[in-house]
Amino acid sequence: MPELIVTKDIDAPGLDTLVGYRQHGGYEGLSKAIKEYRPDELVELVKKSGLRGRGGAGFPTGMKWSFLAKNDKTRYLCCNADESEPGTFKDRMIMEKSPHQLVEGVIIASYACNVSTAFIYVRGELALAGRQVERAIEEAYAAGYIGKNILGSDYSLDVILHRGAGAYICGEESALMESLEGRRGYPRLKPPFPAAVGLYGGPTVINNCETLATLPAIIRNGAQWYASFGTEKSTGTRIFCLSGHVKKPGNYELPLGTPIRTLIYDEQYGGGILDDKQLKAIIPGGSSTFILGADKVDTPLDFESIAAAGSMLGSGGVIVIHEDTCIVGAVLRMTEFYRDESCGKCTPCREGTYWLTEVLHRLEHGEGRERDIDLLMDICDNISGKSFCPLGDAATSCITSSIKLFREEYEYHVREGRCMVGKGAAVAVS
Amino acid sequence: MISEQAKQRMRDLAARYPVARSAIMPALYIAQQEEGYITQDALQAVAEAIGLTVDDVESVATFYTMYYQQQPGKKVIKVCTSISCYLRGCDAVVDHFEKRLGIKRGETSADGNYTFMTTECLASCGTAPVLQVNDQFVENVTLEMVDALVDEWKKEIGKAAEANAAKDVEPKTKIRL
Numbered sequence: 001m002p003e004l005i006v007t008k009d010i011d012a013p014g015l016d017t018l019v020g021y022r023q024h025g026g027y028e029g030l031s032k033a034i035k036e037y038r039p040d041e042l043v044e045l046v047k048k049s050g051l052r053g054r055g056g057a058g059f060p061t062g063m064k065w066s067f068l069a070k071n072d073k074t075r076y077l078c079c080n081a082d083e084s085e086p087g088t089f090k091d092r093m094i095m096e097k098s099p100h101q102l103v104e105g106v107i108i109a110s111y112a113c114n115v116s117t118a119f120i121y122v123r124g125e126l127a128l129a130g131r132q133v134e135r136a137i138e139e140a141y142a143a144g145y146i147g148k149n150i151l152g153s154d155y156s157l158d159v160i161l162h163r164g165a166g167a168y169i170c171g172e173e174s175a176l177m178e179s180l181e182g183r184r185g186y187p188r189l190k191p192p193f194p195a196a197v198g199l200y201g202g203p204t205v206i207n208n209c210e211t212l213a214t215l216p217a218i219i220r221n222g223a224q225w226y227a228s229f230g231t232e233k234s235t236g237t238r239i240f241c242l243s244g245h246v247k248k249p250g251n252y253e254l255p256l257g258t259p260i261r262t263l264i265y266d267e268q269y270g271g272g273i274l275d276d277k278q279l280k281a282i283i284p285g286g287s288s289t290f291i292l293g294a295d296k297v298d299t300p301l302d303f304e305s306i307a308a309a310g311s312m313l314g315s316g317g318v319i320v321i322h323e324d325t326c327i328v329g330a331v332l333r334m335t336e337f338y339r340d341e342s343c344g345k346c347t348p349c350r351e352g353t354y355w356l357t358e359v360l361h362r363l364e365h366g367e368g369r370e371r372d373i374d375l376l377m378d379i380c381d382n383i384s385g386k387s388f389c390p391l392g393d394a395a396t397s398c399i400t401s402s403i404k405l406f407r408e409e410y411e412y413h414v415r416e417g418r419c420m421v422g423k424g425a426a427v428a429v430s
Numbered sequence: 431m432i433s434e435q436a437k438q439r440m441r442d443l444a445a446r447y448p449v450a451r452s453a454i455m456p457a458l459y460i461a462q463q464e465e466g467y468i469t470q471d472a473l474q475a476v477a478e479a480i481g482l483t484v485d486d487v488e489s490v491a492t493f494y495t496m497y498y499q500q501q502p503g504k505k506v507i508k509v510c511t512s513i514s515c516y517l518r519g520c521d522a523v524v525d526h527f528e529k530r531l532g533i534k535r536g537e538t539s540a541d542g543n544y545t546f547m548t549t550e551c552l553a554s555c556g557t558a559p560v561l562q563v564n565d566q567f568v569e570n571v572t573l574e575m576v577d578a579l580v581d582e583w584k585k586e587i588g589k590a591a592e593a594n595a596a597k598d599v600e601p602k603t604k605i606r607l
Contacts, residue, residue: 074448086512086551117448124496125508125552127565160446165455165494168550182451182480184493200448243514243555250556287513287551317555319514333516337550343493 005217005229005237006210007253010097016132018139021100027145029216033108034153037219042112046215048223050235054090055080055171055208056286056315058234058303065113067195069203076199077110077118078180081133081209082164082171084123085286086337087317090239090251091209095122095129098213099136103159105212107145108219110157113205117158121176124164134161168341172389173206175343186345187389210239210316230256234302238316244283245322247271256302260284263301264320277322281405285314287334288394290401291321310401326419327406331398332360338395349392352383356399363410366417373403373410432475436460440479450480454490458497467498503538503545505583507531508562509571511548514555523559524548526573530580543587 014020021027033042047062068075079102083091094102102120110118120137122130137159140146148156162180164170170179174188177199198204214236218226227235234256240263243249248271252263260282264270273279279294284301290311292299299309306313321330339353356379359372380396387393403410412420439460443453457479461472468491470484477484491497509527511520528534531544538545554560557569568579 083553084551087514087555088551089553089555092553123553124494125549125562125565128567162452163456163459164496165458166496167494179455180452181449182454182490184490241555243558244517249514249558283513319517319555321517325517330513330516333511334513337512341550 002237002255003229004253005226006094006101006214006239007251008217010093015098016096016100016136018100018136018143021098025220026100026216027104027143029219030104030107030111030145031151033111033219034151034155039112039114042108042219045223046112046218049218049226050223050230050233051211051214051218051226052234052303053208054210054214054238054316056085056288056312058313061207061211064195064207065109065205067193068113068205069196071203073202074117074200075113075115075202076204077106077113077115078173078176078199078204078206079106079118079120079209079212080171080173080176080206081126081129082121082123082176083126083209083315084168084171085288085315085317086334087241087243087283087286087319088315089241089243090316092123092126092129093239093251094209094213095126095133099129099132100140101213101216102133102209103136103140104145105215106159107140107150107157108215109205109207109212110159111150111155115205116156117160119160119162119180119199121162121164121170121180123171124166130161130163137161167343168337169343169389169391172391175389176206177204184343186343187391189388231300231302231304233304234313240301241315241317242270242320243317244320245274245277245325246320247274254301257300257305259298259300260318261297263318264297270320273320273322275322277324279320280323280325281321281327281402283311283317283319283321283398284309285312286317287319287337288312288390288397289314290397291405292401293405311397324422326364326421327402327409328360328364328413329419331402332357332364334398335360335395338391342391342395346387346389346392348383348386349395352379352392353395355379356383356395360399363413364419366413368410368414368417370411370414372414373407377403432461432464432471436464437475437479440476444480451482453480454482454487455494458487458491462497467501500538501542504543504587506545506547506562506564508547508549508552510550510552510554510558510560512551512555514551515558515560518558520559520571522573523561523571523576526576527580530576543583 009024043065051061052058167185169175170185175185179185194204230236237255239253252269282292296309303313339357342349342353344350383392409420440457444450457476465472473484473487477487535548559571561568
């Protein structure tokens with residue numbers, strides 16, 4: 001098994017406590033950061049490590065930090081732990097099992113960005129994760145890792161845990177800030193980007209939970225060490241959340257650039273397709289990313305290769321679909337999610353996701369018409385890029401890619417009024 | 431009625447954030463804990479503690495699905511029906527619950543014991559299908575587990591409730607999904 005970075009000690013007993021975390025090198029990264037580096041040196045170090053955001057867009061973390069507007073307004077940091085992308089379950093694991101690792105990362109990033117108030121926005125449904133992080137924050141305050149004059153330095157920081165309350169949209173960074181400010185989670189128009197005008201109008205850095213939890217190891221071991229894992233442009237490791245039709249679903253940390261095939265079929269990881277069926281399709285980065293056909297199974301899991309194959313690495317949620325799945329049924333289910341989670345602010349997304357669901361519903365239930373397939377493509381075209389945030393775009397990914405890959409299944413539905421292959425939902429609960 | 435202690439916690443929260451308004455969401459949670467759902471009293475208390483209008487607070491409370499607009503059941507059951515759980519047979523779990531509880535998704539049983547909902551991805555796709563009972567995860571759910579859970583709740587809630595649940599299956603209220 002290759003070296004693990006983020007999940008190295010994840011199953012160590014007591015890791016969720018301050019004492020247990022310290023036994024595994026906890027807060028050594030923070031101590032080193034504060035004692036040996038100036039904030040701008042840390043930004044450079046993280047740039048050199050090549051670390052890229054683990055939330056979805058994969059933006060280089062150090063670069064993001066360096067974009068913070070240099071003015072006299074108060075700066076803020078938000079940790080985005082509003083994990084709700086279908087197929088993604090890594091941040092929940094980090095928060096439940098190693099909350100101090102996240103807190104340490106938050107402090108390091110805040111120090112690097114000259115932030116004096118940081119927020120950790122934890123998804124409302126993840127009650128245990130929220131409690132774990134809250135306790136870790138309290139312990140860190142008591143130990144002098146958060147608060148005034150951290151570790152004897154002149155750096156002070158306040159960390160506030162903020163719980164969401166059931167809204168996927170708040171994982172979008174501008175909606176997250178609205179929510180933190182005590183409003184409905186409606187996305188803001190960009191630009192200005194958060195780095196210029198963010199929370200309470202101040203320059204704001206927003207990083208994903210896993211991104212921040214990776215920082216302590218990078219500081220402890222150095223940028224070059226981190227960059228020695230993965231590929232040249234996609235450095236390091238990341239947690240791939242493997243779900244769907246595999247024998248052993250779960251979180252597996254692998255160097256970027258590992259082929260999809262290894263993740264799905266290797267005995268150490270997915271262990272092959274459920275019931276030894278044939279692979280039909282892969283969604284490589286959460287349900288918002290384009291579906292890939294089985295022929296792409298040898299694609300390396302790094303940002304560039306997955307993009308070249310026609311999709312995105314997204315949140316690292318790899319969803320595996322086998323041969324007995326009706327693609328129209330699966331796409332309908334994914335589309336219902338976006339219809340339900342559209343915040344309602346922008347008309348193309350609010351109305352479009354509704355219409356997509358309606359059309360898919362009639363196709364799936366044998367009432368589709370020949371022109372419905374092109375109609376779906378047309379609605380997608382009218383949503384994509386026409387709203388404030390990417391939720392509407394995300395809703396179209398599975399539809400356009402599945403029509404491209406599996407058009408004959410849609411046509412079969414129109415012609416025969418039923419599924420060409422069995423339904424995913426018909427799989428017996430095992 | 432919202433207790434004075436709860437109101438004080440809300441005021442403390444308002445002081446903790448850089449801007450008081452940010453305390454709306456945690457304050458709503460405190461109010462819901464006391465009242466069971468977001469009542470008019472709850473809105474009023476939050477508005478007073480933070481210094482906003484009731485309408486303002488309500489606009490936030492109605493956006494987020496975890497603030498209940500009506501009294502939920504003693505057991506709030508949320509079954510995830512997103513793609514990863516769908517691929518692992520969550521629809522059969524939903525059907526089985528509906529049969530066992532005698533209510534449809536989105537409904538609360540007449541005896542006020544159960545609210546049954548379907549929900550979006552719960553970040554537990556590696557152990558699909560998955561559900562939550564009052565925020566506690568139950569993973570790798572099978573139909574046998576559904577039976578065992580329902581039996582356990584029935585015992586817990588008491589024989590009187592069991593008799594009621596069997597007789598009276600008409601839904602009382604609809605919870606907004």
